Each structure stands twice: as structure tokens, then as C-alpha cells.
Amino acid sequence: MASMNIDNVGKAYGGLTVxxxxxxxxxxxxxxxxxxxxxxxxxxxLRMVAGLEPITFGDIRxxxxxxxxLPPKDRDIAMVFQSYALYPHxxxxxxxxxxxxxxxxxxxDIEARVRKAAEILDLVPYLARYPRQLSGGQRQRVAMGRxxxxxxxxxxxxxxxxxLDAKLRVQMRAEIKELQRRLATTMIYVTHDQVEAMTxxxxxxxxxxxxxxxxxxxxxxxxxxxxxxxAGFIGSPSMNLIKGHIRASxxxxxxxxxxxxxxxxxxxxxxxxxxxxxxxxxxxFTLGGDVSAHVTVVESTGSETQVFATLGQQKIIGxxxxxxxxxxxxxxAMTPNASLVHLFDSDSGLRID
Amino acid sequence: xxxxAQTYEEPGSLWSRRPQFLTGSLLIYAxxxxxxxVSLFPIYWTVTTSFKTAVNVTQGHLIPFVDFxxxxxxxxxxxxxxxxxxxxxxxxxxxxxxxxNSIAASAGAxxxxxxxxxxxxxxxxxxxxxxxxxKNKDISFFFLSQLILPPVVLAMPFLVLYKHLMLLDxxxxxxxxxxxxxxxxxxxxxRDQFDTIPVELEQAALxxxxxxxxxxxxxxxxxxxxxxxxxxxxxxxxCWNEYFFAALLTSSNAKTLPVMVASQTxxxxxxxxxxxxxATAAIMPLILVGIFLERYIVxxxxxxxxx
Numbered sequence: 001m002a003s004m005n006i007d008n009v010g011k012a013y014g015g016l017t018v019x020x021x022x023x024x025x026x027x028x029x030x031x032x033x034x035x036x037x038x039x040x041x042x043x044x045x046l047r048m049v050a051g052l053e054p055i056t057f058g059d060i061r062x063x064x065x066x067x068x069x070l071p072p073k074d075r076d077i078a079m080v081f082q083s084y085a086l087y088p089h090x091x092x093x094x095x096x097x098x099x100x101x102x103x104x105x106x107x108x109d110i111e112a113r114v115r116k117a118a119e120i121l122d123l124v125p126y127l128a129r130y131p132r133q134l135s136g137g138q139r140q141r142v143a144m145g146r147x148x149x150x151x152x153x154x155x156x157x158x159x160x161x162x163x164l165d166a167k168l169r170v171q172m173r174a175e176i177k178e179l180q181r182r183l184a185t186t187m188i189y190v191t192h193d194q195v196e197a198m199t200x201x202x203x204x205x206x207x208x209x210x211x212x213x214x215x216x217x218x219x220x221x222x223x224x225x226x227x228x229x230x231a232g233f234i235g236s237p238s239m240n241l242i243k244g245h246i247r248a249s250x251x252x253x254x255x256x257x258x259x260x261x262x263x264x265x266x267x268x269x270x271x272x273x274x275x276x277x278x279x280x281x282x283x284x285f286t287l288g289g290d291v292s293a294h295v296t297v298v299e300s301t302g303s304e305t306q307v308f309a310t311l312g313q314q315k316i317i318g319x320x321x322x323x324x325x326x327x328x329x330x331x332x333a334m335t336p337n338a339s340l341v342h343l344f345d346s347d348s349g350l351r352i353d
Numbered sequence: 354x355x356x357x358a359q360t361y362e363e364p365g366s367l368w369s370r371r372p373q374f375l376t377g378s379l380l381i382y383a384x385x386x387x388x389x390x391v392s393l394f395p396i397y398w399t400v401t402t403s404f405k406t407a408v409n410v411t412q413g414h415l416i417p418f419v420d421f422x423x424x425x426x427x428x429x430x431x432x433x434x435x436x437x438x439x440x441x442x443x444x445x446x447x448x449x450x451x452x453x454n455s456i457a458a459s460a461g462a463x464x465x466x467x468x469x470x471x472x473x474x475x476x477x478x479x480x481x482x483x484x485x486x487x488k489n490k491d492i493s494f495f496f497l498s499q500l501i502l503p504p505v506v507l508a509m510p511f512l513v514l515y516k517h518l519m520l521l522d523x524x525x526x527x528x529x530x531x532x533x534x535x536x537x538x539x540x541x542x543x544r545d546q547f548d549t550i551p552v553e554l555e556q557a558a559l560x561x562x563x564x565x566x567x568x569x570x571x572x573x574x575x576x577x578x579x580x581x582x583x584x585x586x587x588x589x590x591x592c593w594n595e596y597f598f599a600a601l602l603t604s605s606n607a608k609t610l611p612v613m614v615a616s617q618t619x620x621x622x623x624x625x626x627x628x629x630x631x632a633t634a635a636i637m638p639l640i641l642v643g644i645f646l647e648r649y650i651v652x653x654x655x656x657x658x659x660x
């Protein structure tokens with residue numbers, strides 16, 4: 001149980017800077033997810049927090065104490081690795097109790113705590129087995145068990161679910177979230193999967209190329225993305241970004257590069273004629289209205305229908321709860337909900353309010 | 354390709370298969386039998402010769418009880434035949450001394466080489482070094498390249514060096530030379546071994562409260578143990594059979610078995626029977642090692658070959 005303070009932390013290999021000064025404040029007990037495409041530096045950042053990677057500049061504090069130069073063993077953190085990193089020559093119980101043994105706790109104490117953790121994770125029948133005798137999901141739970149028996153100040157997760165199949169991943173996602181509620185320990189979780197980030201996090205840190213793009217709660221990121229990158233990264237299928245210009249008169253509207261008019265509720269001050277992106281999520285289209293698109297493909301999953309279409313020269317996707325048949329004319333009327341439109345500057349990519 | 358396809362043709366006896374498959378496998382088996390014969394015949398010859406008398410050796414009799422009657426002559430000269438085993442025998446005492454010298458030299462050197470070699474291999478596997486222009490790959494090759502040098506080249510330097518260090522005819526001296534000799538192989542095997550162990554395991558150990566040495570000793574070493582056993586056995590075999598440096602650097606005190614085998618030449622020529630008896634006794638431990646520990650050797654040497 002601890003707060004963590006990542007203050008302008010950076011990493012450079014030789015002359016190549018891969019993390020350009022990241023700052024995140026994490027209050028005690030918060031579940032923070034670092035998310036971003038591969039190569040964005042999220043795992044490196046986590047490893048710097050763990051002490052497995054030296055910090056080039058900036059400070060990392062746990063409970064206000066700078067830990068930059070402390071070795072991993074003195075930071076009181078627990079980490080779950082992507083590959084689980086279970087010790088193959090130790091049983092489940094020995095794997096889970098190893099950290100306690102290293103700390104010099106008594107045998108009875110270790111046994112009791114391992115047992116308690118095993119009960120939480122449904123691992124009691126497997127305590128005497130070796131990692132190679134377990135399934136992927138069980139191994140994953142042992143890796144978590146190894147972390148929770150220690151009762152550390154901070155938990156670190158490095159893409160722990162990426163080796164599991166889709167169904168198990170959804171199940172473990174909920175289990176980890178529940179575990180975090182129960183233990184109320186500060187957690188930092190790294191993933192490239194925005195669905196994982198959205199479903200689990202109290203707060204999400206979106207990283208790209210070693211820089212923070214936005215920090216906020218999942219719904220803040222969804223409802224008010226700060227730039228086109230976050231807009232495109234959060235949400236699936238991702239937000240449609242249509243290029244064009246904002247027009248203020250006679251009434252506010254958006255003119256795409258192909259001259260198609262899209263509805264706007266209002267124009268932000270001084271934005272008349274500004275080249276920009278019109279962001280609309282696929283689920284924020286309504287069938288009908290006066291915007292018509294050329295349908296290329298219609299895909300139905302049963303619960304929803306995805307319509308792939310072109311608006312002038314630009315590709316768009318719409319998602320509807322209603323069943324949509326592919327029209328014979330290949331033309332469909334789908335109109336953006338004007339109150340849910342996001343505008344972004346086309347040069348900087350930043351949100352225009 | 355064709356062979357693979359044909360093996361799936363089922364069912365049918367061997368003879369119903371296509372002829373080229375039959376000749377193909379026949380050729381392979383013939384080659385294997387031939388090679389087995391080439392490998393095993395010297396051992397057969399050595400063991401049977403230890404039961405021959407002079408006449409049988411010179412006349413080239415090969416099959417016991419058919420060509421010749423086995424005789425204890427060779428073993429008697431060693432003091433190891435049934436009728437002499439409980440009697441005093443200076444030859445036997447010497448044989449036992451040489452035997453223990455061989456054990457001490459090869460086990461000692463292998464032990465030392467595995468410890469030093471594992472540390473070196475771990476470094477090469479986990480850290481990036483740069484010495485002048487040489488990086489890890491070059492350093493590994495540099496170690497192995499010591500095997501290219503013929504031992505004869507080192508004969509004079511070693512003789513002079515050992516004379517000054519007063520290591521001539523000592524077991525310590527022999528252990529040091531042998532350690533040097535097998536170190537490249539040990540480093541090579543152990544580096545492969547460490548390369549197969551994921552770095553995350555050590556990082557997990559660091560997070561779990563180990564120091565770097567703790568992670569190495571508690572996590573990495575136990576996992577690498579099969580490889581270490583393989584490297585140890587291989588080293589023992591190489592040292593056990595080593596003749597050149599043993600003949601050069603020892604005279605009476607630290608003499609090993611191969612030197613004793615070679616010294617069975619008297620004024621009347623070579624005593625084939627006693628030489629064969631000593632040789633048989635000398636290779637026996639290795640044959641046992643080969644039979645009982647073969648799977649460890651294979652396991653250790655092929656680690657990382659198949660994931």
C-alpha cells in the first residue's frame with residue numbers, strides 16, 4: 001500500500017532517447033494502466049519502476065522516497081511477467097513462497113500465507129505440482145499468487161494476459177480487477193490492448209513514442225480524447241476521422257474535403273474555415289438523415305452490424321444495433337449524431353473545444 | 354519428400370512397400386552396422402586380447418573358445434586374475450595408484466573447469482562485453498580457438514614453466530593443464546545452456562528479493578544443472594584419455610593410466626596381453642559412464658536445440 005510518483009522520468013540508450021520525461025502521480029490503491037502501441041516504451045517504464053532498468057533522468061518515488069538507485073529487492077514491489085517467469089524447478093508452493101523465504105520468514109508463516117493466497121486464486125489442489133504440469137491459465141494464476149503472498153507496496157503487471165486465449169483473457173481480466181478491489185493495493189498494469197485498459201483501469205496513461213498522450217479515466221479518454229492518436233487508439237472499431245474544414249455560416253456545419261456537409265452543433269470560437277478532422281465514433285451514426293455513403297461491406301455479428309462505407313473519398317465505419325441489409329443501390333443514409341462529434345486540428349492533431 | 358510420403362502408405366508388410374524405400378533403408382542400416390563395427394571392434398579386440406597368450410596375438414586369433422582358449426595371462430601380470438587377486442602384487446599396487454591419479458586429475462580438472470567455465474559462460478550469455486574490438490561472439494570464439502593450437506606447440510613452454518613453478522610430476526600441475534584444456538568446451542556448452550534460460554526468471558528472482566549472485570545461485574544454477582553434468586562428464590572423458598601432457602609433465606609420482614598403458618613395452622617387444630588388460634581396466638569406467646549417464650550427456654548437449 002503506497003502512493004507512487006513518477007516525475008519526469010526518461011530513458012536513453014546511448015544517444016537514442018526512448019522515453020522523453022514521463023510524469024504520472026499515482027495515489028494509494030489506484031489501478032493505473034499504461035497503454036500504447038508496441039514500442040511506445042510502456043514496458044521499459046514499468047521495468048524502470050521495478051528497478052530492472054536504470055533510469056536516465058527524473059525520479060521515481062514510492063511513498064515519497066526516491067528509489068532510483070535501489071535494487072529491485074529493496075523496493076518492496078511485486079511483478080507479474082508476460083512469460084510468467086515461474087521457476088521451473090520449484091513447485092507451485094515453492095514458487096509462491098520464494099520471496100517470503102528470501103525475506104527470512106519462518107516456515108510455518110510461509111506455509112500459511114501461501115495457502116491463503118492459493119485459496120484466493122483457487123490453486124490449493126495444485127500446490128505440489130511443477131509449473132510444467134499446469135495449464136496456461138493456472139500458470140498465470142501462480143504468477144499472480146507469487147505476487148500477492150508478499151503483500152507488496154506496489155504490484156506491477158507486464159502484459160500478463162497476452163499469452164492466454166481470448167476466453168480465458170476475459171475471465172482473468174475480471175479476476176484481476178476483483179483482486180485489486182479486494183487487496184486495495186496500488187497497481188500498475190501494462191498492456192497494448194485498449195479493451196483491457198478500458199475495462200480494468202481506474203486511470204489510463206496513453207503512451208506513444210515515449211511520450212504521454214493523455215492521462216485520464218477510461219470514460220474521459222473515450223468521451224474527450226485529447227488528440228487524434230488517443231481518439232483512434234481508444235475504442236473499437238476506432239473513431240472515424242474525416243478530413244475537411246469547419247464552417248460557421250450561415251449555420252455551423254463541417255465540409256469534408258469532398259464537399260459533403262456534415263452536421264455540427266456549434267463551432268468553437270475562431271475556428272471558422274480551420275482545416276480539421278471531424279471525429280465521430282462508429283456507434284454514433286444514426287440510420288437515415290441526409291448524409292449518404294457508399295457501402296463497401298456489411299458485416300453482422302448478430303448483436304450488431306458493422307457497415308464499411310466511403311464518404312466521398314474517405315473511408316468510414318458505422319456500427320448499428322439494428323440489422324442492416326446491404327442495399328442494392330450500395331447507398332446508405334447514415335448521419336452523425338451532432339452532439340457527439342469531436343473536432344481536432346489537422347496540423348497538431350489536438351482537440352478543438 | 355518422397356520418403357516421408359511413402360512412410361504414410363499403410364498398411365502393408367515391409368515387402369509391399371516401394372523398392373526404392375527398401376533399398377534406401379537397407380543402405381542406411383548397412384552404413385550404421387558398418388559404423389557400429391568400426392566403433393566397437395577396437396573395444397572387442399582390446400578385451401579379448403587381454404585373455405590371449407603371445408601366440409594367439411601374433412597369429413591373429415580373434416574369437417575366444419573357437420580360435421583360442423582364453424587365458425588369464427594378461428590379468429595375472431596385473432595381479433588382477435582370480436589366482437593372484439589376494440596375493441601381493443607390485444604391479445597391481447602401481448595400477449591402483451595410476452588409477453587414482455587418473456581419477457583425481459580428471460575429476461579435479463573437470464570440477465574446476467565447470468565452476469570457472471560456468472561463470473565465464475554466464476557472463477558471456479547475460480552481459481555485453483567489449484574488449485578492444487572484440488564483442489561477446491568474438492570472445493567466445495577466442496576461447497574455442499585455443500583448441501586449434503596443436504598441444505605440441507605448448508610442450509616446451511609448459512615444460513619450462515612447470516619446471517620453474519616446481520609443478521612437474523605433481524597432480525596439481527596436471528589438474529591445472531587439464532582445466533585449461535577442457536575450459537573452452539565447458540564454456541561453449543554452458544553458454545548454450547544459459548542462453549536457453551529466459552532472463553525473466555532472473556528478473557523475477559531479483560524482484561522476489563535476490564541479489565544478482567542470489568539469482569544466479571538459487572535460480573539459474575539449478576536449472577542449468579543437467580548441462581553442467583554433461584559438461585562435467587565430457588570433461589572427465591577428455592581428461593581421462595589425455596596422454597600427451599601426462600607423458601610430458603609426469604614421471605613417477607603423478608603418472609596416469611594412459612601413460613601406464615603406453616609403457617607396457619619391454620625389451621622383448623610389446624606385452625600385448627598386459628597392455629590390453631590395463632587398457633580394458635582403464636576404459637571400463639568410461640564404458641559405465643557411457644551406458645548409465647548417456648541420457649544426461651545428450652540432454653545437456655542438445656539443450657536449446659529443440660524448443
